[in-house]
Amino acid sequence: MNAWHIGMRGAKSAIAQLLATLATAFGLFWLGWILWTTLHNGLASINLALFTQMTPPPGETGGLLNAFVGSAIMSGLGVVIGAPVGVLAGTYLAEYGRGAWLGEVIRFVNDILLSAPSIVLGLFVYTLVVARVGHFSALAGALSLALIVLPVVVRTTDEMLRLVPTQMREAALSLGVPQWKVTTQVLYRASLPGIVTGILLALARISGETAPLLFTALNNQYWTTDLSAPMANVPVVIFQYAMSPYDSWHSLAWAGAFFLTLFVLLVGLAARALVSRHRMTHD
Amino acid sequence: MSAVSVNLPSRPRVPADLPDRGFRWLATGAALLVLVALVAAAGSMLSGGRAAFEKFGFGFFTSRAWDPVAHDFGALIPIYGTLVTALIAILIAIPVSFGIAMFLTEIAPRWLRGPIGAAVELLAAIPSIIYGMWGLFVLVPALATHVYPWMDAHMGAWPLVGVLFSGPPLGLGMLTAGLVLAIMIVPFIASVMREVFHTVPGRLKESAYALGSTRWEVVWDVVLPYTRSAVVGGIFLGLGRALGETMAVTFVLGNSHDMTASLLMPGNSIAATIANEFTEADSPIYRSSLIALGFVLFLVTFVVLAAARLMLRRLSRQEGNR
Numbered sequence: 050m051n052a053w054h055i056g057m058r059g060a061k062s063a064i065a066q067l068l069a070t071l072a073t074a075f076g077l078f079w080l081g082w083i084l085w086t087t088l089h090n091g092l093a094s095i096n097l098a099l100f101t102q103m104t105p106p107p108g109e110t111g112g113l114l115n116a117f118v119g120s121a122i123m124s125g126l127g128v129v130i131g132a133p134v135g136v137l138a139g140t141y142l143a144e145y146g147r148g149a150w151l152g153e154v155i156r157f158v159n160d161i162l163l164s165a166p167s168i169v170l171g172l173f174v175y176t177l178v179v180a181r182v183g184h185f186s187a188l189a190g191a192l193s194l195a196l197i198v199l200p201v202v203v204r205t206t207d208e209m210l211r212l213v214p215t216q217m218r219e220a221a222l223s224l225g226v227p228q229w230k231v232t233t234q235v236l237y238r239a240s241l242p243g244i245v246t247g248i249l250l251a252l253a254r255i256s257g258e259t260a261p262l263l264f265t266a267l268n269n270q271y272w273t274t275d276l277s278a279p280m281a282n283v284p285v286v287i288f289q290y291a292m293s294p295y296d297s298w299h300s301l302a303w304a305g306a307f308f309l310t311l312f313v314l315l316v317g318l319a320a321r322a323l324v325s326r327h328r329m330t331h332d
Numbered sequence: 333m334s335a336v337s338v339n340l341p342s343r344p345r346v347p348a349d350l351p352d353r354g355f356r357w358l359a360t361g362a363a364l365l366v367l368v369a370l371v372a373a374a375g376s377m378l379s380g381g382r383a384a385f386e387k388f389g390f391g392f393f394t395s396r397a398w399d400p401v402a403h404d405f406g407a408l409i410p411i412y413g414t415l416v417t418a419l420i421a422i423l424i425a426i427p428v429s430f431g432i433a434m435f436l437t438e439i440a441p442r443w444l445r446g447p448i449g450a451a452v453e454l455l456a457a458i459p460s461i462i463y464g465m466w467g468l469f470v471l472v473p474a475l476a477t478h479v480y481p482w483m484d485a486h487m488g489a490w491p492l493v494g495v496l497f498s499g500p501p502l503g504l505g506m507l508t509a510g511l512v513l514a515i516m517i518v519p520f521i522a523s524v525m526r527e528v529f530h531t532v533p534g535r536l537k538e539s540a541y542a543l544g545s546t547r548w549e550v551v552w553d554v555v556l557p558y559t560r561s562a563v564v565g566g567i568f569l570g571l572g573r574a575l576g577e578t579m580a581v582t583f584v585l586g587n588s589h590d591m592t593a594s595l596l597m598p599g600n601s602i603a604a605t606i607a608n609e610f611t612e613a614d615s616p617i618y619r620s621s622l623i624a625l626g627f628v629l630f631l632v633t634f635v636v637l638a639a640a641r642l643m644l645r646r647l648s649r650q651e652g653n654r
Contacts, residue, residue, distance in 0.1 A: 083466045084464065
């Protein structure tokens with residue numbers, strides 16, 4: 050092995066490290082650009098009318114009140130429907146289905162559902178609910194969001210329950226506590242921060258989902274809290290307004306995009322903080 | 333209530349373990365619901381798209397037609413657009429994600445790894461509609477004025493691949509959609525790669541360093557072979573996302589049902605076609621064709637994601653047997 054050969058290897062490694070660093074800079078560059086654009090355009094479009102007025106007809110000014118409320122209602126309902134089922138299913142995987150073939154199959158299917166295209170879930174709820182009932186509705190929208198919440202919560206609940214030491218189960222069971230009480234009063238309590246994190250992550254994910262709402266809740270220019278009627282929501286309003294030729298609509302779309310991003314990032318940070326605190330107390 | 337029955341063992345025990353069994357059934361039922369959801373999604377879309385499959389037969393997949401007035405629909409152009417944009421995205425995303433994962437596990441100083449890792453994950457949390465809006469209002473004009481005219485002038489004349497890069501600089505099109513998709517899937521692939529790189533036992537890397545390996549040789553000859561199947565799984569995960577992504581693509585693809593060789597020209601993808609046209613579909617066969625498209629997308633992503641999960645699982649099993 051001569052000096053030239055060693056020098057070549059060193060140079061190759063140095064170039065690779067430089068490229069890897071550049072790749073990281075490349076990734077962060079887009080993040081910075083996207084966040085800056087959203088912040089810049091969003092802040093320019095903020096005013097009080099956003100929270101006091103309804104979405105306007107083409108070319109006119111207005112607010113996003115009905116869209117904010119609609120998104121809150123449907124995302125909230127999506128979590129309320131999806132999270133309990135998800136926690137229970139995750140409990141099955143971690144407590145009853147370990148090593149069983151059914152548990153393995155369901156975990157595998159859940160992982161696929163986790164990254165399945167959301168537009169497909171929207172079409173599914175369309176054919177299941179909207180096509181049968183005959184009209185778009187907020188309830189159908191919430192159901193399609195619940196289908197996105199479900200796999201996220203199943204996954205995190207499963208993982209968090211499996212982190213709980215087996216000794217804890219054995220200790221409780223040996224005291225004669227029935228298994229369902231062990232699960233609900235010992236295991237859930239031990240893994241609560243983790244389960245809540247999963248629910249927060251699911252909330253962050255569905256609050257920005259557009260595709261599944263297009264065919265289920267659609268949109269509504271007016272104020273409504275009727276769950277059986279089409280309901281306005283921030284993502285679909287952004288989609289519709291951004292694709293339009295009107296400047297006043299573009300400005301509203303940017304304001305919506307700003308608040309959506311802010312909300313998603315804040316919820317994500319809360320989830321992250323919860324997990325790190327959880328880890329610290331357990332270490 | 334159960335406390336009472338424990339104190340009196342002579343009572344029949346059945347009511348005592350009823351809540352236990354009930355809870356078990358409840359949990360099993362909820363878990364089965366996950367299975368049912370996936371099967372029902374496939375089934376409902378197959379039945380929704382049946383009219384289109386019956387009318388057009390296998391020709392549905394080979395026809396370029398997309399004529400709502402004549403009720404003649406073919407899936408070739410959306411399928412082509414979906415595959416091409418996902419391919420562009422994955423070609424850009426693989427080296428970038430690998431670089432980020434290598435930077436975060438081997439190169440960066442320890443204090444920098446946490447914040448940069450968090451920033452990359454932030455990129456994954458941004459809703460896709462924000463990517464789409466940014467793409468339409470910022471990236472498209474930027475590419476149309478600065479990048480694509482140069483590509484057309486300089487790369488358009490290259491033999492064989494020149495046709496891919498020639499055309500009017502509209503800004504909208506396959507290449508733009510592929511780029512936006514790449515930015516979207518990089519954080520997913522990078523975080524999988526980073527995680528699996530962390531599973532490589534420290535002593536393997538240390539032995540390689542001790543034998544005089546450079547950092548690049550450790551990553552390329554030790555870390556990568558050890559994690560190969562999971563790395564490929566992570567890439568497939570990103571591919572699955574790129575194939576099914578809707579909003580980001582819909583904004584920048586241009587919604588055109590023409591087939592052109594040029595990547596600078598507008599096109600269409602399965603997801604974008606459904607998102608753009610579903611609420612406007614005015615005839616049953618139109619709607620059925622769109623649902624049939626959704627079924628095709630579902631099948632393709634299912635296969636890709638299943639492959640991804642199987643490959644990711646292989647690493648964890650290998651770890652377990654260690």
